[in-house]
Amino acid sequence: MPEFRVRARILGRELVLSEDVTSDVYAALSVQFKELTMSIRCAVESIRRCCPNLMGRSRCGRLSSRMSTQCGEVETTMSASSAPADDDDERPSILSKAVAVLRCFSASSRVMTLSDISRASGLPKSTVHRLLGRLVDLGVIERHRSGYMISLEMMTLAATNTAAGLRDAALPYIAALHRWSGRGIHLSVLRGMDLVYLESIAPAKGKGPVHVIGSRTPGTCTASGRAIMAWEFNVEGLTPNLPDPLPKMTPLSLTSVPDFMNQLSEIRRTGLAVERGEEVAGYSHIAAPVLQNNFAVAGLSLTWGIDESVDSRVTDALEATAKQIGLACREALIRTGRPDWFIKEV
Template identity: 45%
Template sequence: MSGADPAGGAKEKETPSILTKAFDVLNAFNQNERVMTLSQLARASGLPKSTVHRLLARLVEFGAIEHHRSGYKLGLGLLQLGATTPAAKMRDQAIPYLVALQRWTRQTVTFAVLREFDVVYLEKLAPADSPSTLVSIGARLPSNCTAIGKALLSYEDLDDLAAFLPLRLHQMTPHSITNADDLVEHLRIVRKEGIAREHNEAQMGLEGVAAPVVVNGFAVGAIAINHGPNAPASGRVDAALRDTTAQLSAHLRSYVVAAPEGERLVPRTLSDPPPWG
């Protein structure tokens, strides 16, 4: 008998769909492997070479994949789709504020949104001589390990947040906050101060501060500054970050549909998308 066992037995393993396999191929590309051969894609996706070959033919037809010499690369069709997302629109609106902040601090400035328990980076502006970090556009990192993630989480319902978190959170360095209750108490401080801080929690040697971009009571995004040896004094950095996020929040309000008069927006959970982004 197929399906779920009423007594709680194991479910029959679902056969991956053609759509799942197509995304396995697309997800095989990364920052280090921008052009891949058929054999490389088969190994990275875990799919038979014949299956990958058929999928590539269709993906090329749809513009999601393009030929590149003897291999393949992601196509501009994906860029067109990505550019139509609300998050991309918000990034476009944020760019002038991010540029101004980066020029003043001469440090790395990032912009990200929350997706479930991860932060997804939409933009990164860095000096030419900045050290390599885990952060790149499109990268996902555990929110408990980053200042930008903690800034975003601080606007969740903190009384209920612990119930949505695993007891043991993801650990990227020995300094990461891994206990859910400890994280919630830390977030209460972040919410009160309006600034989140990061000290070697995602990557050793990486420090920074972040503040949320708040619209109608939701943290729709956050901006972070990673400190370097020539950064301005911390108090001035905090003030500039608060000022920038306040300006961007005010600018974005015209792009968010307000709740009807007399109603309050229902607080979202980590599984729900924000009203913007």
């Protein structure tokens, strides 16, 4: 393990702290010093927490770097023989830590305190404090009373995603189908083997599942995921990428890969995908693919009670709506001069 020392000179007094610490702790502290964003008091407190059994000065050869702040001077030193390798793959970068902070927020945790984020991310409070300050300066995070939340600027950036453009084009048709059928309706795209929800509207009457925008679920358990996968250019090429057994969301979820592939063949033939109680217990979904250039870029699904019969008029309306959305996307692409897009871009 590398040897680590901090010398703090405050109000003319010298305080020397030395301790053997892990390379992860050294990397985290050295980033703090290099970026000049922590005060001397925060740095010393951070080291005290990480190094409870403080020792005297080391007599080993050292490599030094200095930082000056309004509060004083800090010198960090490490023995040359025990310096950690400069391997970016071994140490978390400042960017990866910032992303870890952002991923702490969710639909159930829209506003979080510094302590909340520290616990959720596993990062020290001092590191989280420094990252939040920088993210606030960049407009990525906003302060909210005594806590923090994702900024509206991030919503603006997310709206530039091609999937968001598809959602914009689909909304008028989704709203019309919802008014006419009264059923819960969901628009989603596939990312890897996960289904990501772009829109989810509750049934006009009664109860039904509503999904958080941007939430993910195993695509193999869903009607929309199956509708999209059935229109892959090389459906058989999916088999090596599928987990065996398939993931389960309810006791009724299909787990057999051969049975799943047979379902995809049937969906390709009929144009509709159906699951009964495999995604949400007590509910069924029927889905149609949104096609662009003969490739499924999204899935549009309706919710049914698991014991309800499917009305053919509603399924016809579902297929017609999916086609209308596909045409609307096509027209939008032509206007932007990119009619060949929406193969893998969405």
